[in-house]
Amino acid sequence: MARERKFTNPELFKATKLLLIGDGYDSFTFSKLASMMEVSRGSIYKYYENKDELISAFLVYEMNRFLQDFNELDKSGDFKTQLFLVIDFIFSHSEIHQILEIINQIPKKSNNPYLSNQTRLKTYYVEMYKQFQIIIEQGKKEKVIKNHLSNAIILGMIFQTIAIPNHFGIPQDQWIASIKEILSEGMFTKD
Amino acid sequence: MARERKFTNPELFKATKLLLIGDGYDSFTFSKLASMMEVSRGSIYKYYENKDELISAFLVYEMNRFLQDFNELDKSGDFKTQLFLVIDFIFSHSEIHQILEIINQIPKKSNNPYLSNQTRLKTYYVEMYKQFQIIIEQGKKEKVIKNHLSNAIILGMIFQTIAIPNHFGIPQDQWIASIKEILSEGMFTKD
DNA sequence: TAAGATAATGACACTTGTGTCACTTTGAAT
DNA sequence: ATTCAAAGTGACACAAGTGTCATTATCTTA
Known part of the structure; x- marks a missing residue:
């Protein structure tokens, strides 16, 4: 009606x-x-009462979809396969980097009483980190990943690489292959 | 008077x-x-006529200082020493990352007649890229850097890493050491 | 087909930033 | 001490975004 x-x-x-x-x-x-x-x-x-409320709701919506897609990834296969699957996944969702940045741009106001979108966003953030941590920890246990590297730096490197500007228009698959190689074996030749 | x-x-x-x-x-x-x-x-x-003109002038000023400092770096020593020197340098000038990003945020207007600050900024950008390219090329010639990796991706990786958020407050020197290690040898254990 | 609940509209008052300019202030040179 | 060019000020008119709300439009159902 x-x-x-x-x-x-x-x-x-x-x-x-x-x-x-x-x-x-x-x-x-x-x-x-x-x-x-x-x-x-x-x-x-x-x-929506205002811009911030709408954007918060949007971010929750996006993060939700991202985590859902992530959870549907094939969790079988050895560690290396899984890591590369994750990297491919992050690249195919490359907007996630900008989205995560926007989260920090929303001014924090002490308005909403209970579980605001802002708090929920933080939860998602932590949740996402946990998911990745699990994989990294497994890599360390399997002695594929160097044990002395902190999880923070490994996660950081992986996430940051999707934001590298491809100024010279190198083909996507070659680009991703190079990143995988550098992350795993480095840019130096074996001596 | x-x-x-x-x-x-x-x-x-x-x-x-x-x-x-x-x-x-x-x-x-x-x-x-x-x-x-x-x-x-x-x-x-x-x-300054307006915000954009002031910011352009500021960026020229900053880039100038950055390049000047860069040119004063010790150019002797073998390639690896030099690369790590450059990485240290970039970290000690970590604002450069944000500054480079601001360049792209200035709306391009077709107002200034001759050599505007905008054009000069592009020149500096190219100049900076050239300086780094030279070093990378040397690394390739000395067969320290893998030949099949494009300069774009190497430069990109190095620059991008300074923007990795150090959420867990890992000590600066350990942080930089880890980045150097990953960039050169990767995060995988030697098999 | 009439009722009435909900959706959409656009005008209003308010806020913040912009660019200009007639006017005032200052201090070095005469 | 006087002069006057340059530095600094603040009020004005304008532009763009915000949030509100009385009014209008539309659809469902009874």
């Missing part, structure tokens, strides 16, 4: 993603979003 | 750097800068 909605939440998030990845957090405005959705700006306020 | 200035250019750039590195390009405003310098906003307009 009500009017039909002109847009769904997933549609909203799709447009949000485009704007966020294209222009970044600061340039994101309800005006742009509304005109992209061909909807009045006021209507968005019916569902 | 004129009044004394309340602030010098280097002072202006110092404050600019603080604001840019702290809050990023988008949040940078003349208001904040003026209040940080304890000067009226209008006075800054005496020297």
Whole structure:
């Protein structure tokens, strides 16, 4: 017994993603979003009180999907296969790097009373880290990964590499192959 | 036969750097800068037409200093020593990563007639790349660096690593040592 | 087909930043 | 001491984003 909605939440998030990845957090405005959705700006306020609330909800949505996809990865196979599978996975979800950066750009306000999206985001973050830690620990146990390297640096290196700008347009598969090689064996020749 | 200035250019750039590195390009405003310098906003307009012009000038200034410092590095010693010297250097100038990112955030306008700061910035960028390329090429000639890895990816890996967030507060020297090790020998144990 | 619940709209008041400029202040040179 | 060029100021008009809300539109169901 009500009017039909002109847009769904997933549609909203799709447009949000485009704007966020294209222009970044600061340039994101309800005006742009509304005109992209061909909807009045006021209507968005019916569902989200402001920019930060919408973006938080969007990030939760994205992280959720990311973790879900990650959990569906094939967990069989030896460690090396699994590590490379994970690297491929991260590359095929390369927006995750920008998304994680946006999380830190949302100003922390002490407004929401109970479990706000902000807190939930942190939970997801920790959850993601745990998942990766498990794999790394396994690698160390199997003595494939050097034991004296901290998990933090290994995780950091893997995540950071997806953000390396490919200025010279090297083909994606060659690019990824090189990264895998450097991460595992380094850039030096064997002596 | 004129009044004394309340602030010098280097002072202006110092404050600019603080604001840019702290809050990023988008949040940078003349208001904040003026209040940080304890000067009226209008006075800054005496020297720079707008935010973009000031930031361009600042970036030129910073890149200049960076390249100058870089050129003063000890160029003797074998390749490995030199590479590690460069990595140490980049880490001790870790703001360079954020500065390079800001360059891409300045909107490109077709206003300035001749050699604008924007073009000069590109020149510096290319210049910097050349300097590093030379070292890498030498490494390849000396057969220390694997020949089949593209310079782009080697440079990218080195630069990107300085931006890895050290969430767990691992001591700087241990952190850098790990990065050097991974970059050169990888994270896998020798089989 | 009329009711009424919900969706959407657009105008309003407010905030923050921008760029300009007539005016005031300052201090070195005469 | 006076002059005056350059430095500095703050008010003004404008632009763009924000959040609100009375009003209008649309769809379902009874």
